[in-house]
Amino acid sequence: MNLTPADSTVSALTSRAASERLIQKIPGTFFSSDTGVPAAPGVASVSQLNAKLAEYLSPAELKKVKEAYRFSDEMHLGQMRMSGEPYISHPIAVAEICADWKLDAQAIMAALLHDVMEDQDVKKEELIERFGAPVATLVDGLSKLEKIEFQSQIEAQAENFRKMLLAMARDVRVILVKLADRLHNMRTLGSMSPEKKRRIAGETMEVYVPIAHRLGLNNIYRELQDLSFSHLHPIRYRTLAKAVKAARGNRREVVSKIMESVKNTLLAAGITAQVYGREKTLFGIYRKMRNKHLSFSQVLDVYGFRIVVENFASCYVALGTLHALYKPMPGKFKDYIAIPKLNGYQSLHTTLIGPYGTPVEFQVRTQEMHRVAESGVAAHWLYKDDEGSLTDLQQRTHAWLQSLLDIQKQTGDSAEFLEHVKVDLFPDSVYVFTPKSKIIALPRGATALDFAYTIHTDIGDQTVAARINHEHAPLRTELRNGDIIEIITSASSRPSPTWLTFVRTGKARSAIRHHLRTINLSESIELGELLLTQALAALNLDATIPAATAERLLNESSAKSLDELYADIGIGKRMAALVARHIMGLQDSAGQPLQIRVDADDNPDAPSKPEPVVIYGSEGVAVQLAACCQPIPGDKVIGQLKRDQGLVVHTPDCELARRQRSKEPERWIDVEWGNDLNRRFDCRVIVLVENERGVLARVAAEIGESDANITFVGMDDDRGALMTQLRFTVQVEGRVHLARLMRNVRRIPGVTRILRERGQWTNSVR
Incomplete structure (x- = not known):
């Protein structure tokens, strides 16, 4: 204060x-x-x-x-x-x-x-x-x-x-x-x-x-x-205020002319209405100039008008009257009365071409809508325990407030809680429908998976697929106004760390993180302990942390136990190298002798190169194989410690890995494949074939004969071309198995080329 x-x-x-x-x-x-x-x-x-x-x-x-x-x-x-x-x-x-x-x-x-x-x-x-x-x-x-x-x-x-x-x-x-x-x-x-x-x-x-x-x-x-x-920007504020003041004088004649015309037209149509001139806020003007890279003179809709009528039906009659007076701009009409905004706001918005070609925005609403638009939830402040007696606005507000409690239950710390809440406070919204025509409001950019978590956390956790407008669509598909969403679930489905890369709402993010922290805790702890041990070894420190140092470390990191600290490292929430340096600093500041590794060389201050992390591909969610390059045993690999996703494994020649490694080199560690890998790995291949009957069947049969499983197949849509690309995702044991498969497919008549695809496909075929 x-x-x-x-x-x-x-x-x-x-x-x-x-x-x-x-x-x-x-x-x-x-x-x-x-x-x-x-x-x-x-x-x-x-x-x-x-x-x-x-x-x-x-x-x-x-x-x-x-x-x-x-x-x-x-x-x-x-x-x-x-x-x-x-x-x-x-x-x-x-x-x-x-x-x-x-x-x-x-x-x-x-x-x-x-x-x-x-x-x-x-x-x-x-x-x-x-x-x-x-x-x-x-x-x-x-x-x-x-x-x-x-x-x-x-x-x-x-x-x-x-x-x-x-x-x-x-x-x-x-x-x-x-x-x-x-x-x-x-x-x-x-x-x-x-x-x-x-x-x-x-x-x-x-x-x-x-x-x-x-x-x-x-x-x-x-x-x-x-x-x-x-x-925040006092000079910009004063400059813009001065420009608006000058423009107000220059545009007074236009505003007066529009106001007079609108009043006379509504009166002639028998509509009782109050007409107000409305000026954009300085920050609203500044934001539009910044986001759309416009000069002040290009921001034409500095002024607008608000029309307050007596009843619901008069809103639409007044709108028709305005459209008869001035020509509407295509795509600039929004009906927030039929579908109110998330905060209860209701109005008709339309932009018309006024005198001298100036765009003018009009808002049409009733007196009650105007009261809610200005005061929001405070317009219905009465504190009621009976949820059935709440207005629609109060029920929506109550649902959002309850979601805060849900996020709190699933969140590990205050900063993470605030991060989730800030996401949900983002003002733009999209409005979609359930199969039973119930309207659901979500933040702009929300996906089908966000929709599932909005319905219920259990539905989100068990989601396997989605239909948007009655057609199958990926879970990462961004939703648009008016979409009809249907979620398909399976009792055996569980959240994936990759979901965190595309979900938008705080509720979805907190639920996924909560699942990854609890259900896969042992995997994260094991990986985190390994990474910290390696980071300590790089500083020539013993992996055994003294009790006094551990106690101070936990107090200063807000972790309740070493296992929680290891889990945070394992899911990428904390950097092992930074924790190791913190441990060294704690020992120094306490005057304790540094716990030097017994096997350190004669120069204990010289950092040693840490041993690579050994991966087997079956570690669960603590270790993920990157979808962009899909590494398989036999490939050279490197690992990225990614927040809330644990260790993500790439091939060194992966373009995405190269870009991210240049930005955050400290998050990358050496990894290598282990022995006795008892599982198969996804790999994408492209086969160029002559466009003739039966070629797809021959290629698929040969892949099966090569002891590989096909999980996806697609092909070009251009059926009139002489050559066609077939795309397969196959499961193989490693590079040797893949090389044998490619040799066998290359011998098929009609196949001219086969190659391994490293980049993600942009146009998958259903």
Whole structure:
């Protein structure tokens, strides 16, 4: 929080005198609205808060809120903000923002008390005794963690966010009060240092802006965006503000002409409507310029219009009237009334070609839709335990909040939890259908596998195939608006590490990672221990870690045991080389003698070359054979430690491996094939044949005669060509077996060439 305790007696007396004037007892009111002291710029007005609360709270509720105010004022007595204002002005301002949403008395009390636990060491038990358990729980959810040592600022921030988001999952009022708190802090950020402004603004843009959008709080969403933009890029903000101000004058005539035409046309059609001019936010303009590489003069739709009508049917009548007035731009119509956005937003969007060829965006909605569009979930703030009585918006919000609890159960640490939540906060969405026509909203870029996990975690874990619009499609297929998705499952199916490379939603990622961590734990531990042993050997350190060093290592890595640490290394979450260097540093800093390997040479400081990791191809998910080059026994191989996928084995000449090795050389280790490999390996071959009858059957028969199994076959679609490419995925024992197979196929009449395919096929044939 941006505050400093005031340690002067004068400040304390000033705050007390002001407080006494503010809380004079007047019948029927909560605060005195006649203090004789005008509110300073940026300081919350007690009289305004009093007036807002008196509109909808009962006298009994006002009395409870007054008690919360008295207690908060007493606790913050003598405390000042960085701007020099009495600190109590901040809780009042937060409560006033909450009062605009007409939040209940408990939420207003929590807004007034939200900093007393964090700043004044007030215990939760005391708040329960004074104000009741619900208010105390809200304040606790709003308070940062304290008296816990974290290894970094990032870890502490992630854990604080996790606490807040989980509290929000249990009671949405937590995040509503928190957003009000953040909004007032952003409005009063001017007294901070430039570095702190950038840090707070970045945090706001990264977490709080998408949360506000996800909950449909569009007014706060837009204001937080612009405030963050002004502190992150102050020069750009001022330049753009100046340009918009100049453009506003230049375009006033066009805007006035459009406004007049629209009003007259709607009136002539018998439609009662309110027409508002709407200007894009500065950040919205900046984002469009940046993403589409446009100059300011090329951003033509700086202005738009919002039309609010009386009822649902009038929305579509008004739309038709507008399309008759101005020509619509093809592909620029969106019906968010029939299919609302994930946060409950409903409107008709259309872009028309206005006077002088200027594109103009129109939004058409009812008054109720407008209220939800501006206030989102806060438009239906009533706290209800009966899920059946919730509105559609509340049910969608409730489902999302419950998904946070699901992610929490499956997540290993705070940073990972926050990463998953940030993914789900991404604002763009696609809307798809189940076979029973139920609408499911997913983030942009979500795949068929994301859809399966959205339905239920067990369905996602057992997914084997998907049908999109009644046709089979790969699980990695990105979904588009209007797709109909059907998931095919098998009780024997289990998640694959490769799924992590294409799933989009936080729920899917956390569920897959949870499965890989638990079901295949022993494999990951074994691989991780081997990798750490090799990394220690490279530093000429003994693989046996002293007990004292191990204890400090676990404390500083947040791992509960060495097995958990090994598992993290085995799935690529931690780098073995970095852990080994950390162990060396711990031994040095503790003054312990370094545990040098017994077999180290005369120069123990010289790093030794680690032995290659031996692979057998049957290690399970801890070791994966790369799909891009499909290595088989006999090939030279190298290994990549990939996060959450363990060890991925490539051939050295693989193009993808070369690119990734140049970017992250520290993640690559030497590997070699073991002996007695009792399994077969996939390999792709291309056979060029003359386009004649029976050739496919002859080639397939010969592959079978060569003791190889065919798992895939495809061919070119051009049937009129003289030559045809046949593509096979075959299972062989190794390079020797593959060479024998290729010799046998090459002798078939009609076969002109056969070769092994190393790159991934881009056009598979079903």
